Amino acid sequence: MDEGDGKWLQPDLVPYDPQSGQPMRFVFNHKFYRADPLYIDIASDIIRTDLLRTLPAIFGISPARPGEKWNLNLVYTSNDYGDLQPGRELWRLHAGSQRLLFVPQAQEILGEKDQQCRAFHGALDRWQVGDSLAEKIGGMPRCFDMPSATEELRAFAKARRAGKASDSGDQLRMAFVRKPEGMWGGRGIEIRFGIDDLLDEAGKAASDVDVQPDGCVxxxxxxxxxxxxxxxxxxxxxxxxxxxxxxxxxxxxRLCKAWNWRAEEGCWVGTPRACTGRNPMFLGGWRGGHRPRQGEKAGEAEQRAVVQQYILDPVLYQLEGVKPPLRVKTDIRIYGTVISMDPFRLYISKRGYFRSGYLERNYSTASDEELKDRLMHVTHHIPKIETGSYQCPTAPSQGHPKGAEHDAGSGGSLKKWFKIAKEQNGLDPKLVWKNIKLAIAVFILGAREQLACGGNAVPHACGSVAFQFFADLVVDSHGKAWLMEIHPTLPLKSHGLGDPEGGWVEVLTRSTRQGSMGSLGMLFAGWANRPYRQWVESLMRRFLQQPRWRRAVLELQQLHRWQRARMPGWSGEAPSLAGLLAKILVEEHMACRLDVVPVLPAMWRQVGHLVQARPGKDGDPFGQGLRPLYRLVEAARRFVRRAAAEGSHGRSPVSDLRPKKCVPVDFNAGTVWEQPWERDSRRFKL
Structure with a gap:
């Protein structure tokens, strides 16, 4: 959509839809991005959190009511992206009570770290997964919701100590990190060997108690x-x-466990997912209260926290040109999209970035005192910025003859991180990338059991569009990928707005924009390249007529009818099985244009081998119709390849709009960068 359109900007800042003439619910790129990538109009239920307190004034958001329809528009305006322009099917989707990038119960199940840990390890227990996942791939380190899981944590630590002693005699190399509720940016984190010190140092809730005459405490x-x-x-x-x-x-x-009030925003009530610590600088003016939990006395309630096993041997980064040599901790951020819960498809971007511990001393876990050196272990940028120890990586706009990221920085692109993993840590990047994909796949597949149509407590979850996310992982010295947490939110960060993670430094902002926009684009990639998709769909109609697939086709058609009977929205899926298979294959075909890679269904057999999935078994991760569909996708993929080879001499059909050399779209193209202050931040220079 062109900003020159007279209906784009209105005095109240609410953009209008050019097709209907009605105000949009939300526009992503308004005054934040270039006009040409895409714009999205979506209902505000995707952000039913405190963001609703401030965003309405900027974007004119009003919450969608149950049963109210939302409209979706994804439009590319640059001629460079001709193969990515969606067909008319996507221009106007009416989805009933569904929401774009919104899965009912997603926030309740995946919104916080303790919930994520519960979903992951609960799934492994249901699937009866042994130690092979942790020994070969990684996964998610065990974590415990405190204080309720205190005894469970003690039992786990005791069992691990006994195992360590019998294996190697080393009882001291097991550490845990405690993250208090409501803290972020590395604040409040404590890391210790064993758990005794962490339990002793657990913070207490505020002692101020407000008791109403009617006993409301x-x-x-x-x-x-x-x-x-x-x-x-x-x-x-x-x-x-x-x-x-x-x-x-x-x-x-039961309905209200906390309240918050400020004159400008009014009253907010309900069940909190997290409460921040006292911070008059950023939150001055908010007042409220939090009910003590059942069985707790007011003023004596222990502060909630998550205790998680700490990865002691992360990939280390030796800073270029620094003497004496310095090696610091790293972790990585990966962007991805669950295109749909029903049927389940997962993609992750090849673009992301890494972060490091602070650049003052070598990373070490030799003693408790070194574990207490928080900045050595916390990779979040904010603590480094606050202490003045953040060093910007060399940016492309600086025009250095050695190129971008050639010397030391506090973070950088995922491409540089893989180079660090290979050249400085002796790891195989292909194996590490495979472990990253599998760790994320197993985690989200485990959560799907509660979020998808068959297990979701909300009936109209059937056909939900799913969500975009970014994941933080630590890769250890053996190349295993450990998922710290995911953020099931819209990871779009614009530069220049002060975000110190993905939008504050040029190198990280470029990576963020490529990863977030590319993974977001996968939501409509299946509708792109219309001539090619129509050709694939015609092949799928022939393919499904083969007698060998009759049973799977009948099973999937029956499942589809059942889902439709449970009040689903259209969810942007094709109405026929042939159309659905074509859409999935086009998603895989177009993924390279957005620089993302398919994870599921592409790797479903590898995932199934890890969790030892068996048909008909209770808690089968590929139940709810995924197993027959994924098998059909595998066979359909081979069918299309043979048809392309026979009809076009080994090349894609003439109708394929995708460039023969599948070059990723550059979402940073045309952006002018010039940040002299980034050069000024550099303390280590070659």
Whole structure:
């Protein structure tokens, strides 16, 4: 869409849809990105968190009501992306009560680290997965929701100590990291060998207690903010702090566990997913309360936290040109998209970035004292920026003859990280990349059991469009990939807005934009390249007529009818099985244009071997119709390849709009970068 369109900008900043003439719900690129990548109009339910407190003033968002339709528009305007322009089927999707990039219950199941750990290890228990996953691939280190899991943590640590002693006699090389609720950017983190010190140092909740005459008790919150709240049933609750507190009391402890009030935003009530620590600088003015948990006394409630086993031997980065030599810890951020829960498809981007510990001393875990040196172990950029130890990587715009990222930096592209893993750590990048894909696949596949149509508590989850995410992983010295957590959100970060993770430094911003925009683009890649897709679909109609597939076709058609009967939206999927297979194959065909790689269904047999999946077994990860569909996709892929070879002498059909050399779209093309302050930040120079 062209910004020159008179309906694009309105005095109230709410853009209008050129097709309907009606105000859009939300526009992603307004004043943040170039006009040409794409714009999206979506219902605001994708961000039913505290973002709704501030975004309406910028974007004119209003929450979509149950049953209200949303509209989806994905439009490329640059002629360079001709093969990516979607067909008319995508221009106007009416999805009933579905939401783009929104899966019912996703926030409740994957919104916080403790929930993610519970989903992952719960799935491994249901699938009866042994130690082979952790021994060969990695996965997610064991973590515990504190204080409720204190005894479980003690038992785990005791069992591991006994195992370590019997194996090697070394009982001291097991460390844990404690992350308090509501903390971010490395704040509040404690790392120790064993668990005793962490349990002794567990923080306590605020001692201020607010008791109502009717016995409604809250731990007082001031200059703090709770995520996951919503507007109260009555607008009168926003009139004052007392009115907000009373509204929460009237709702009862089952429906309202916390309240937050500020004059500018009014009253917010409900069940919090996390509450920040007191921070008058950023949150000044928020006041509220949090009910003590059942069985706890007001003022004596232990602060919630997640305790997770710590990876002691990460990939280390030896800084170029620094003497004496310095080797620092690294972790990586990967972008991806679950295109659909039903049927399940997962892609991850080849573009991402790495972060490091601070550049002051060699990484070491030789003693408890070194574990207490928080900046050595926390890779988040904010602590390094606050202490003045962040060093920007050499940016492409600086025009250095040795190229970008040729010397030391506090972070950099995923491409450079793989070079570090190979040249400085002796790892095989292909094996590491495979482990990364498998670790993410097993994790999200485990969560799918509760999020997809068959297991979701919300009936209209059938056919949901799924979600975009970014994942933080630590790769150890053996090349195993350990997932720390994922962020099931829209990972679009624009440069220049002060975001110190993906949008503050040129190299990281370029990687972020390529990874996030490429993975986001996969949501419509199956509708791209219309002539090629029509050719594939015609082949699929012939393919499905083969007698050998009759049973699988009948099973999938029956499943589709059942899902449709459970109030699903259209969800952007093709209505026929032939169309669905064609869409999946076109997604794989077009992935290279967005610089992403297929994970599922492409690697489903490798994943199944790891979790020892068996048909008909309780908790089968490939149940709910995935097993017959994935088999059909495998056979259909071979069928298309043979047809292309026979009809076009080994090349793609003439109707294929994709360039013969599949070059990824550059989402940074035309962007002018010039950040002199990045050069000024450099303390280590060759």
């Amino acid at each position: 809250f731990v007082t919150l001031e200059d703090s903010q709770c995520l996951g709240l919503h507007e109260p049933p009555s607008p009168e609750a926003s009139a004052s702090e007392d009115a907000c507190r009373q509204a929460c009391c009237d709702m009862g402890p």
